[in-house]
Amino acid sequence: MAFSYLDNNAGTALAEGVLDAMLPYLHQQQGNPSSSHRYGRFARTALDSARQQVADLIKVQPSQVIFTSGGTESNNQALLGISKQYSSGDVLVSSIEHPSVLEPAARLAEQGFNVVHVPVDESGRIKTNNFIEALSDQTRLVSMMWANNETGTIQDIAALTEITRQQQIPFHCDAVQAAGKLNIDFNVAGVQLMSLSAHKFGGPKGIGALIIENELDWPPFIVGGGQENGLRSGTENVPAIVGFGMAAQLAQQNVQNYQLHCQQLRDALETRLQAIEGITIFSQQAERLANTVFFSLQGFDADTLLMTLDRQGIAVSSGSACGTGQQTPSHVLMAMGVDEPTALGAIRVSVSEHNTLEQIEQLVVVLSKEVDRFNHLMNR
Numbered sequence: 001m002a003f004s005y006l007d008n009n010a011g012t013a014l015a016e017g018v019l020d021a022m023l024p025y026l027h028q029q030q031g032n033p034s035s036s037h038r039y040g041r042f043a044r045t046a047l048d049s050a051r052q053q054v055a056d057l058i059k060v061q062p063s064q065v066i067f068t069s070g071g072t073e074s075n076n077q078a079l080l081g082i083s084k085q086y087s088s089g090d091v092l093v094s095s096i097e098h099p100s101v102l103e104p105a106a107r108l109a110e111q112g113f114n115v116v117h118v119p120v121d122e123s124g125r126i127k128t129n130n131f132i133e134a135l136s137d138q139t140r141l142v143s144m145m146w147a148n149n150e151t152g153t154i155q156d157i158a159a160l161t162e163i164t165r166q167q168q169i170p171f172h173c174d175a176v177q178a179a180g181k182l183n184i185d186f187n188v189a190g191v192q193l194m195s196l197s198a199h200k201f202g203g204p205k206g207i208g209a210l211i212i213e214n215e216l217d218w219p220p221f222i223v224g225g226g227q228e229n230g231l232r233s234g235t236e237n238v239p240a241i242v243g244f245g246m247a248a249q250l251a252q253q254n255v256q257n258y259q260l261h262c263q264q265l266r267d268a269l270e271t272r273l274q275a276i277e278g279i280t281i282f283s284q285q286a287e288r289l290a291n292t293v294f295f296s297l298q299g300f301d302a303d304t305l306l307m308t309l310d311r312q313g314i315a316v317s318s319g320s321a322c323g324t325g326q327q328t329p330s331h332v333l334m335a336m337g338v339d340e341p342t343a344l345g346a347i348r349v350s351v352s353e354h355n356t357l358e359q360i361e362q363l364v365v366v367l368s369k370e371v372d373r374f375n376h377l378m379n380r
């Protein structure tokens with residue numbers, strides 16, 4: 001059986017060269033970067049160059065990069081950090097954020113903040129008018145994602161921050177699905193905080209970063225030995241950070257080829273899918289990540305279809321990977337006004353540079369067979 005991993009928004013394979021970069025720090029190089037001897041200095045040098053590589057990816061200074069355990073931690077610290085400065089006020093999030101933003105936002109609501117969920121249109125784009133209306137002199141923080149993990153829809157972050165900047169409201173952006181897949185410039189985007197995660201673009205799992213604007217005074221999230229500029233104490237995960245740095249450098253070098261390759265596969269898949277009766281492709285008209293196709297087959301249950309594909313060696317996702325196992329429709333699709341039966345049939349295909357046209361053909365063959373079988377049963 002030929003295997004096709006088509007779930008790259010959930011996690012990617014290590015990019016070529018990342019494991020080799022990490023290996024010395026997993027065995028020979030045992031030094032703690034805080035130690036003054038040669039072993040420590042060696043680890044510190046590795047940490048410094050990885051910080052530079054991550055900084056280069058989004059065009060910031062290395063001092064702005066705070067390493068964390070991944071996107072979830074970065075998002076939590078960005079949201080919850082505001083509660084160390086204020087005890088009330090408004091916090092704006094979009095209604096299609098990842099649970100790692102929505103859940104800390106819910107904690108802020110429990111603490112007395114007024115959390116406003118800004119709606120999106122049918123393609124998943126934030127409604128600017130609603131956003132402007134929701135802002136007030138009580139707004140303490142805004143958190144809006146760059147690219148959605150389910151639909152791939154890209155927001156115009158710079159247009160949103162142009163509005164918040166005038167009012168000096170800190171803007172956090174979850175760029176976990178965008179970094180490494182799109183060209184990102186932190187300063188052009190005009191944000192004050194940004195979350196990154198290595199395993200979405202060829203780095204290891206369990207490592208990410210919170211990027212903080214130099215002028216922003218942000219409270220420490222973990223206290224102790226004072227690592228990471230005093231903001232996130234704890235001995236740094238040197239091998240993972242080195243892998244993150246290498247993945248960032250490779251992604252930056254390859255972003256154009258990556259986009260071209262993924263878009264070819266995405267277009268091929270969508271052309272073939274459109275020939276299937278009863279198909280809905282979400283956000284097709286919106287500016288989207290080149291690697292993501294989110295669609296629904298009328299009458300199908302996504303989790304059953306996912307298992308059928310799995311038996312044929314094809315790995316896809318039903319909605320958000322972090323939310324699988326739940327038989328609830330995707331909150332992203334519900335926010336876009338999709339009806340519940342259609343949302344329950346939603347399948348996400350997310351490709352990478354490692355996928356091929358043959359794998360796309362194989363997926364379409366299996367899907368078409370399933371649709372034929374279903375129609376045959378319905379017509380009996």
Ligand SMILES: Cc1ncc(COP(=O)(O)O)c(C=O)c1O
Pocket residue numbers: 009010069070071072073075098100145147148149174176177197198206208321322
């Ligand atoms: C948009 C988005 N934000 C945050 C996360 C969480 O990142 P991590 O898996 O590094 O905790 C994910 C993971 O799927 C994501 O897609």
